[in-house]
Every structure is written in structure tokens, then in C-alpha cells.
Amino acid sequence: MTEDILALIKGNVIQGRVTQDDEGFDEGVVGQPGVSELTEKALARGIGLRDIINKGLTEGMDIVGQKFEAKEYYIPDMLASAEAVGAAMEILEPHLAKSGIKSKGKIIVATVEGDLHDIGKNIVSILLRGAGYMVKDLGNDVSPQTIVAAVIEEKPQFVGLSALLTSTMIHMRDTIQALTASGLRDKVKIIIGGAAVSEKFAQSIGADGYGADGFQAVRVTESLSSSKENKGGDHG
């Protein structure tokens, strides 16, 4: 029975159905419970939070990522799935707080100075939240100084920087230099993305990772998480 509900949660994440009224990716499922109803049901049955998150939500989102990469899913499909995961996390939040289960880590995200394009950054934020990270979104046109101040204030493990324009991507370098000058560079892993930038550019400015799309950004964050554990880098 437990397995059934978790499989249904996973399946409905893949379908991108928040509630029973949602259409979903395939036809003919309107009226069947969506991720919200199923999450409530799982809680009522006493299914563990970790199982709901790992075997239901995360496994579902992994498959969404694969389908997106295979170009079977498009951005609206992916956003619907992320929204379903977000709705479930909202239901689970009070229970998580009580049980003392920690998030995977905190990440500050921003579109860099001079750049007002925030769609990509917002998509990455949604996916990171869905993957279990705490995301602090500083918005767009964010100066290096503001990012430095936020790193001091929020003590994140990661900083995600986005730029769409070739004229603003240099501010990623400025931001990294400002973090270095403030002695914060080794406290955070820096991941960049956006239409203007590339893996090569990421390396040239000394970023730790590059995500070509939202799912890659999450994957890079995950892999830097494990390398970070090895190094044990932490805010003192």
C-alpha cells in the first residue's frame, strides 16, 4: 500500500498534476488525485517523510529531467512538475520542521548587475527547491557588493549566477573577484549559467561549475555538494 501511494506520487509528479483537477501530460486523468491529495494521504497513512521526498518527489523529478533532456518534455511540462513538487513540499514543511530533517544546503541565486533577464534564474530556483535546497533569490541586476553582503548574511554553501547578455557576463567575474577580495571565495561553490556563458567561460573566471540548463544546474550543485562534504568547507 505504501509503495502504491509513493508510486502514484512519483507518477503524478511526472504528469505535473498539483491537484485532482489538473489535466496532466497524458490525457484522461482529470479527477484522479494529484500530488497534493496524495501527499496528504501519505502523511495520514504514516508514511515517512524521507520516503515521500526521495521515492515520490525526487524520483519523479529525476525522470522529468531525463524527459526534458530527451526533448520529450518542454519548459511548461517541467514547470508543472516543479510546481507539483513545490506544492507537496509546502504540505510537508511543518512536518519536516518538527522532525528536524535538514535541507540539502542553501544557495543564493541572482541575475548579475546590468542584466534584467530572470526567467532562466527563476526556473533554476524552482528546480533547486524541488531538489531539496533552500534557495534565497536576490532577484535581477544584483551588484557584486549585494552578493557579498548576502553571502555574509545568509552563509550559503552555493552561489548561483545568471546572465543572458554578452555585455553583462563580465559581472560574473567581478562578483567572483569581490567574493575573493572579501575572503569568502572558499566558503562557497559558485555555479554559473545563462545564454551568454559557457563551460569555458566558467573556467576562465574561476567558477566551480556551469549549468547549460536548469536540470544540469541542479546536477552540478549535487555533485559539488558531495565534493564539498569531502573537503568539509564550512562557514566558521
Added chain:
Amino acid sequence: MLVIGENINASNRSVAEAIASRDREFLQSLAMAQVTAGADFIDVNSGVGSDSPECEPATMGWLVEVVQEVTDKPLVIDSNSPSVIEAALHKYRGERLMINSVTAELKKLIPIGSLAVERRAWVVALAMGANGIPSSVEGRLAACEQIMTHLTQLGLEAEQIFFDPLILPVAVDSAQGMVTLRSLEQIKSRYPAAKTVLGLSNISYGLPGRSLVNRAFLLMAAYAGLDAVILNPLDAKMMSIIRVADMLTGEDTSCRGYIRAHRRGILVD
């Protein structure tokens, strides 16, 4: 509808490379291809080298010289930096020109607006302020109102302003198609002398069949009052739809343009 050819833009990798290596031939043939395909204006955007923003004005000046060696079509100077625009204007010897673009952000609106007054240039005015693209019609109209007030104070005529109501992808927010269309209608009714322009392709970001979506939206925007469009003129299907739009909105007297295009065999279904 006026067609602004968008291809000479440093955000296209091949163009960035051609600019970096000063490949005149590549850029000139790209300009000519757009003219042949029916572009009325040629947009030029030189971007910046990742290491040297200080070279940007000189690069833009060079690009303007290179393109106008092969065509007399008016250029659209595509930059939001007053110094880059100034460098381009210094090299530009044509009469008609357009500057792309300003927003309601005053620290750029005033210097760029002043350059436009001096050169009697047309100006693309994006319906946004310093905080990004407003998601509502009201927010976009408020930005237009500010721009209109300041540019007319500087001495620009309403006829010289091309308002761009802006497009956010429907893949991310399905209400955005109508936000753009309603903004377009409102701009035309509030400022009848002003013109409108759109960069189309953002509408279909993240969707399959992007060119199909772009073409359909072009028709809807034409009905809502679109005067000019920034796009790839080498897209023959899109250029065909523009001819249809002109005809269906009464801009093509006796359907002559459409029929002529048919006879020349350049209409693509």
C-alpha cells in the same frame, strides 16, 4: 510592416567570431542576404568582448562602417550604451537611422534620447524600467508614459518613437501573449502618432514548433497594431506571413504586394 533584420548580432556565435576576427566579408554577405530577403532596416549589435568592454565603441564604429559599405538600407544601432551609440553615429553617414533601445531608466534615457534628437533618429523604446519587465499591461504602459514624457521634453516627435511592448514566453506564463497584445493596442490608442515594434521570437521560448508559434503571433500582433518587427528575414515562411498580414490589415493596396510575391515564387506556405 517594417522588417528589421536581426542577424548581425554578437549574441549569434558565428557573428561574434566574425566581429572578433574582423571578417568583413562574412558580415557584409550577411547584410546583403537580409537586404535581398526584404529587410527594410539592418540591425547591428557588436556585443562586447568578454575582457574588454572599453573596446566596445570602437568595435561598433567599425561594424557600422563595414555594413554600410555594401548597403544603403538604414541601420538600427543596437546598444543600450550612450558611448557605443555615439561611436556608431560618428561613423554613420546615412540619413535615416534607428537607435535600439531605451527604457524608462533615466540615466540612459536622457543621454540616448538627446543623441536621437540631434540626429533625428527613430528610437526603439522598451516598455520597462530599471527593475525589469513589468508582468502587467498597466506596468508596461506606465513605463511608456514615462518614456514619452521625457523624450518629448527633449524635443523628440512622437512619430520618432517605436514602442516595444515586450514579450515574455508563454511557456513560462500563459497569460503573457495577451499582455503583449493588450499593451500594443493601448499604446496605439494612447499615442496614435507613435509606432510599435516587437522582437517576436521570445513568445515561443521553451516550446516545440517555435516558428509556427512565432508566425501565428505575428498575425495577432498585426491586428493589434504592430508597425515593425525585428526578426530573421531569411526565414521565408515568416516573410510570407508578413506579406499576408500587410494584405489582411489593409496595408497592401489591391493586394498588389501579395500577388507580386506570388508571381515571383517567394510565398512559402
